[in-house]
Amino acid sequence: MRVLSIAIPTCVAEDFDGEIVALNLDTGLYFSFPGLAGAIWRDLNAGHPAERVVTELAAANDVLGHDASRFINSLVSHGLLRENGEAASVLPEPEYRALVERGDFDLTFTAHDDMVDLVMTDPIHDVDEATGWPVFHDSA
Amino acid sequence: MTVREAIAARADPPGAIGSAGLTAYLRQIIARARALPQGVLTTRRFQIAGQSMVARFSDEARANLYASRLPTAGSCTARREPEFHVDVLETARLGWPAPGRWHDPLSSRDDFDRMLERAGLRALPPYMPRLWEFMVREENWAFQLTETPLDLPVWEAGAPLRIPLHWASLDRGRRLVHGATLGDDRAAVLITGPGGTGKSGLTLTGIAHGLKTVGDDYVVIEPGNPPVAWQAFRLLKQDRAGIARLPGLAARVSDSRPNWQGKLELDPESLFPGCMAASQPIRAILVPHIGAATETRIEPIEHKFALDALARSTLQQFPSQRASGFLFCTGLSKTLPCFGIALSQAPGEIAATLKRFIEGLGT
Numbered sequence: 001m002r003v004l005s006i007a008i009p010t011c012v013a014e015d016f017d018g019e020i021v022a023l024n025l026d027t028g029l030y031f032s033f034p035g036l037a038g039a040i041w042r043d044l045n046a047g048h049p050a051e052r053v054v055t056e057l058a059a060a061n062d063v064l065g066h067d068a069s070r071f072i073n074s075l076v077s078h079g080l081l082r083e084n085g086e087a088a089s090v091l092p093e094p095e096y097r098a099l100v101e102r103g104d105f106d107l108t109f110t111a112h113d114d115m116v117d118l119v120m121t122d123p124i125h126d127v128d129e130a131t132g133w134p135v136f137h138d139s140a
Numbered sequence: 141m142t143v144r145e146a147i148a149a150r151a152d153p154p155g156a157i158g159s160a161g162l163t164a165y166l167r168q169i170i171a172r173a174r175a176l177p178q179g180v181l182t183t184r185r186f187q188i189a190g191q192s193m194v195a196r197f198s199d200e201a202r203a204n205l206y207a208s209r210l211p212t213a214g215s216c217t218a219r220r221e222p223e224f225h226v227d228v229l230e231t232a233r234l235g236w237p238a239p240g241r242w243h244d245p246l247s248s249r250d251d252f253d254r255m256l257e258r259a260g261l262r263a264l265p266p267y268m269p270r271l272w273e274f275m276v277r278e279e280n281w282a283f284q285l286t287e288t289p290l291d292l293p294v295w296e297a298g299a300p301l302r303i304p305l306h307w308a309s310l311d312r313g314r315r316l317v318h319g320a321t322l323g324d325d326r327a328a329v330l331i332t333g334p335g336g337t338g339k340s341g342l343t344l345t346g347i348a349h350g351l352k353t354v355g356d357d358y359v360v361i362e363p364g365n366p367p368v369a370w371q372a373f374r375l376l377k378q379d380r381a382g383i384a385r386l387p388g389l390a391a392r393v394s395d396s397r398p399n400w401q402g403k404l405e406l407d408p409e410s411l412f413p414g415c416m417a418a419s420q421p422i423r424a425i426l427v428p429h430i431g432a433a434t435e436t437r438i439e440p441i442e443h444k445f446a447l448d449a450l451a452r453s454t455l456q457q458f459p460s461q462r463a464s465g466f467l468f469c470t471g472l473s474k475t476l477p478c479f480g481i482a483l484s485q486a487p488g489e490i491a492a493t494l495k496r497f498i499e500g501l502g503t
Contacts, residue, residue, distance in 0.1 A: 021470050118451065
């Protein structure tokens with residue numbers, strides 16, 4: 001079973017009152033995972049195997065199970081989580097369980113590309129094709 | 141052979157500093173600075189966001205200029221934090237060899253940062269010849285090395301020691317951001333956006349009508365509930381067109397000369413005594429834009445627009461720790477209500493609208 005965790009150093013993420021914002025430093029894309037998506041993010045990082053999460057969500061709702069599988073695969077394909085191969089011996093109660101039990105099946109999340117240029121480029125010392133790095137700005 | 145390989149195949153220019161010799165070079169500067177006899181350097185003390193800063197200068201005139209532009213000790217309650225030190229050194233005055241020139245065309249930015257981190261150092265990438273800014277992290281001690289002040293970027297005098305201040309803030313969980321504030325001791329707004337969107341003009345208008353500010357260009361933000369903005373620099377910048385919009389102000393600043401942006405750099409306390417606050421609690425983010433509106437309008441905006449306005453200019457100007465900077469800006473834009481302000485052309489009306497808005501902000 002796949003145990004996933006945040007793909008350091010490629011990915012940085014922070015929890016803002018339950019909403020996870022994750023940034024991929026290689027692509028410049030950042031993602032927002034509110035509600036159930038944020039809960040699944042935290043549960044995966046806590047060590048809950050991906051397959052177990054999907055199986056349990058599918059038992060609650062077929063469509064949710066399918067969505068969860070796609071969601072988790074996209075976390076990996078976008079370079080936000082990676083397999084770490086270490087299964088925790090004691091796992092906390094997963095957060096998604098309480099949300100699903102009260103009928104919250106909304107796995108919406110958003111991806112943003114408006115920071116790509118800011119994250120990816122290095123405006124101070126971009127490489128110049130002729131002179132290499134750094135590009136000097138002569139003050140004389 | 142690629143262009144970069146061809147460059148690497150050439151001999152390094154004499155006196156060039158490459159990856160192999162970088163940390164040794166910086167350590168050499170540190171040792172020279174530590175060995176300077178007492179009295180060679182002029183000392184000035186500042187206090188920024190409650191942290192004491194001790195700056196030593198090889199040029200007394202520069203010490204006095206910076207002392208007029210940085211908050212001095214006692215401007216707010218000092219925290220129980222280690223002092224931050226910065227040595228501002230000019231090799232021409234000290235009789236040292238001119239600053240070495242960085243030349244390592246195969247080095248990447250990440251390699252540069254990692255190499256220094258392993259050595260316990262942090263440095264601004266040397267994008268200007270004859271300018272080195274770096275710090276010894278464990279000692280809270282930064283260095284700015286030039287041959288003469290002419291080697292500094294043109295914006296340095298308007299925000300002196302901006303990079304060391306940024307580093308000092310980072311290591312205390314605070315951050316220097318590109319923005320302005322207006323308000324009072326109970327509530328203030330953080331005004332953010334790229335250059336030309338009206339931050340400085342709005343700030344000047346606000347203080348001319350009785351509001352207070354901690355700065356119009358860079359402020360230190362301390363996360364919290366609410367976040368707190370701290371004064372970083374004691375000056376405002378405004379072009380003559382913006383000054384002309386305020387009755388009587390142009391005559392009071394007629395002797396001032398414009399800076400590299402065509403703006404006058406003004407001591408706000410001399411113009412509007414009592415207008416500079418040491419700190420202000422921030423209750424909202426405001427993103428201005430200059431328009432031809434007949435009346436000023438303030439309307440809610442999605443946090444992502446405030447994030448873009450705040451992060452874009454802040455991260456461009458402070459590229460170190462870009463990832464944590466992005467998350468810092470994200471946190472602010474999510475914690476605070478965000479608004480756009482469409483500015484009219486009437487300073488009095490702008491100020492009145494802003495005052496009503498700030499009075500309505502919760503505590």
